[in-house]
Structures are given as structure tokens and as C-alpha cells.
Amino acid sequence: MSTGSARGRDRPAVRVHETLPARVLIGSGALRLVADEVARLGARRVLLVATPSAAAAAGEVAEALGPRLAASFGGPAPHTPVAVTAEAMAVAGEAGADCVVAIGGGSAIGLAKAVSARTGMPQVAVPTTYAGSEATPVLGETENGVKTTRRDPALAPGTIVYDPGLTLTMPPGLTRTSAMNALAHAVEALWAPDATMVTDALATEAAGGILGALPEVLDDPSGPEARARLQSAAWLAGICLAQTRMGLHHQLAHVLGGAFDLPHAELHTMLLPHVMAFNLPAAPAASSRLTRVTGRDDPVAVVADLARGHDGPTCLSELGVPRAELRGIAERVAADPYPTPRTPSAESLTALLINAW
Numbered sequence: 300m301s302t303g304s305a306r307g308r309d310r311p312a313v314r315v316h317e318t319l320p321a322r323v324l325i326g327s328g329a330l331r332l333v334a335d336e337v338a339r340l341g342a343r344r345v346l347l348v349a350t351p352s353a354a355a356a357a358g359e360v361a362e363a364l365g366p367r368l369a370a371s372f373g374g375p376a377p378h379t380p381v382a383v384t385a386e387a388m389a390v391a392g393e394a395g396a397d398c399v400v401a402i403g404g405g406s407a408i409g410l411a412k413a414v415s416a417r418t419g420m421p422q423v424a425v426p427t428t429y430a431g432s433e434a435t436p437v438l439g440e441t442e443n444g445v446k447t448t449r450r451d452p453a454l455a456p457g458t459i460v461y462d463p464g465l466t467l468t469m470p471p472g473l474t475r476t477s478a479m480n481a482l483a484h485a486v487e488a489l490w491a492p493d494a495t496m497v498t499d500a501l502a503t504e505a506a507g508g509i510l511g512a513l514p515e516v517l518d519d520p521s522g523p524e525a526r527a528r529l530q531s532a533a534w535l536a537g538i539c540l541a542q543t544r545m546g547l548h549h550q551l552a553h554v555l556g557g558a559f560d561l562p563h564a565e566l567h568t569m570l571l572p573h574v575m576a577f578n579l580p581a582a583p584a585a586s587s588r589l590t591r592v593t594g595r596d597d598p599v600a601v602v603a604d605l606a607r608g609h610d611g612p613t614c615l616s617e618l619g620v621p622r623a624e625l626r627g628i629a630e631r632v633a634a635d636p637y638p639t640p641r642t643p644s645a646e647s648l649t650a651l652l653i654n655a656w
Contacts, residue, residue: 352403370393408432446553471517478513478533480567551628554628569612577641622653
């Protein structure tokens with residue numbers, strides 16, 4: 300018996316907790332400090348990436364940047380298509396950009412990550428939704444209908460600017476689905492194989508914050524205090540996604556989203572109750588925490604009620620997913636599953652997807 304093989308068998312089962320370096324500004328009016336953050340980085344030529352819905356905030360930042368603004372790109376797309384990234388790269392190259400500022404939801408921040416990954420440029424992320432991508436070292440890119448996800452600490456924005464004022468004009472539908480997207484980050488962290496005391500604490504606080512603040516925000520979308528609490532809880536959920544491995548929920552969302560070009564937040568919203576019902580019987584610790592957070596014996600019912608309240612699509616059929624394709628999606632996921640408490644089979648995943656359909 301070799302010494303090396305003995306060491307391999309005796310290797311302790313140690314979990315690794317890694318905290319990403321990040322500078323976070325959070326509070327009302329924080330948007331006004333973006334130009335100062337760019338100057339702190341020493342950047343001289345900024346590429347400003349923004350979604351159309353964030354045009355007003357982008358205009359304010361552009362004015363504050365003054366001569367530091369080298370170019371703007373207003374065409375981010377869901378799931379970060381590589382073709383769109385190529386367009387943004389051409390703009391960045393022509394402008395000689397040395398920093399990228401992203402304002403908007405996951406599409407804008409994902410595109411900024413993709414540009415940074417190809418150039419090494421520092422990023423300043425200004426989220427206007429609760430997607431959480433700004434707090435993670437994860438990038439999902441789509442090409443030819445296939446979404447590929449990678450994780451690298453270098454992908455995480457070095458500076459995040461949270462201004463709850465930017466979320467006040469989010470429509471109720473997007474508010475609900477974006478917050479449910481954030482909730483999915485926290486829920487999956489609770490049953491992740493590499494969860495630690497830190498991620499458990501963050502995920503529990505995030506889930507409680509989202510489930511507590513979201514109904515208040517939906518009742519009064521213009522209420523700044525509840526919006527601020529919801530944004531902070533979504534930040535914690537994003538940190539959870541950064542520090543634990545993604546599981547079945549995210550895998551299904553990525554495979555379906557890439558294959559059928561589906562809206563990311565709505566897809567998360569409709570899948571989450573079904574994945575919770577699938578996994579929680581095999582994840583008693585996560586179930587206990589969510590039961591405590593919701594104050595109900597059935598946390599799945601709480602989440603399902605929030606999901607069903609959406610005014611838009613609430614099932615896969617309403618998104619145009621062909622029922623005949625569900626078995627193929629299930630087989631693809633079951634062939635190489637992300638870590639999840641309950642081992643998935645093609646049959647069990649097909650049943651899950653049919654329920655979501």
C-alpha cells in the first residue's frame with residue numbers, strides 16, 4: 300500500500316469557507332458616489348453598461364463621470380449571450396475602456412462580468428433588482444441555446460453600490476419574481492453540501508428578510524424602508540450563492556433558461572416551490588430553519604402562495620415550454636446533476652417538471 304493512497308483515504312472531510320474581497324456601499328443616495336468609486340480605482344475611461352429600464356440612473360452616473368465616460372452600451376440581454384458580449388467588447392475596445400460600470404439587473408451585471416473576464420477590467424456593479432449576481436463570482440453565458448456556468452473569484456465585482464431608491468420604480472411583478480430569485484439563492488444555500496455556520500446564518504437571515512419584507516413591498520411598492528430591508532436581504536442571499544455550490548434548482552433554471560430563452564426571475568419563481576417540495580424531505584436541517592423562519596409547518600406552501608400571486612406566467616406551459624421537451628431536460632440534468640439532498644432520476648425530475656408545467 301502506498302503512502303499516497305493512504306493519505307487519500309484518510310483525508311478529512313473539511314468544508315472551505317472563502318470570503319470574496321468586495322467594497323460595498325449601501326444606503327439611500329449611494330448612486331451619487333459611483334463616480335467617486337471609479338476615481339478611487341484610478342480608472343480614466345469607463346464603459347457604462349445599463350439596461351433600458353435603468354436609463355435614468357445611467358444618465359445620472361454618466362453626467363457625474365464627465366470626461367471619464369468613454370462609451371455606453373445599452374443592450375444587455377438575459378442569460379448573457381456571447382454574441383452580445385462580442386458587441387460590448389467591440390465598443391469597449393474602440394473606446395479604450397479601462398473600467399466597466401454596470402447599472403441594472405442580472406443582464407447588465409452579467410454582461411459586465413463577461414467583459415471583465417475577457418479584459419481584466421475592474422467592475423463597479425449598481426444593481427436595480429434583487430438578482431444577486433453582483434455579489435457572486437459566477438457567470439452564466441449562453442451560446443447556441445446552451446447556458447454554461449463558471450465560477451472564479453476574479454469574476455466578482457470589486458465594488459457594489461446598493462441604493463434602495465433605485466428599486467422604488469420596479470413594477471410589482473418584477474419585484475415579486477426578482478425577490479423570489481434571491482430567495483432561491485438562500486434556500487439552496489441551506490441544503491448545499493459545503494454549507495457552513497456562516498452560510499447557514501446568512502441564508503436564514505436572508506430568507507427571513509425576504510419573506511418578511513416582500514409582502515410589505517407588494518402592498519406598498521413605494522415604501523422606502525421595506526424596499527431597503529428587501530434589498531439588504533437580497534444582498535445576503537447573493538453572498539450565500541457566492542459561498543456555496545449551486546444545486547438542482549439553479550441547474551434546472553439554467554438548462555431551461557438556456558434552451559428556451561426564458562425570463563430568469565419568472566423561471567426561478569415558478570420552479571422554487573417544486574424544488575423545495577422535492578428536496579426538503581431529504582434536508583431536515585434546511586426544513587427546520589425554513590419552518591422557523593416562516594412560522595408555518597409547511598414552508599413550501601408559503602413560498603408557493605407568493606409564487607402563485609404573480610400577475611404574469613406562473614407555470615412552464617405559460618412560458619411556452621413544450622411539454623414534449625420535459626423528459627429530455629430531465630434526462631440531461633439527471634445525467635450530470637449538481638449536488639442536491641435528494642438524488643434525482645430522470646423519472647423524478649420529469650415528474651417535477653410536469654408539475655411545474
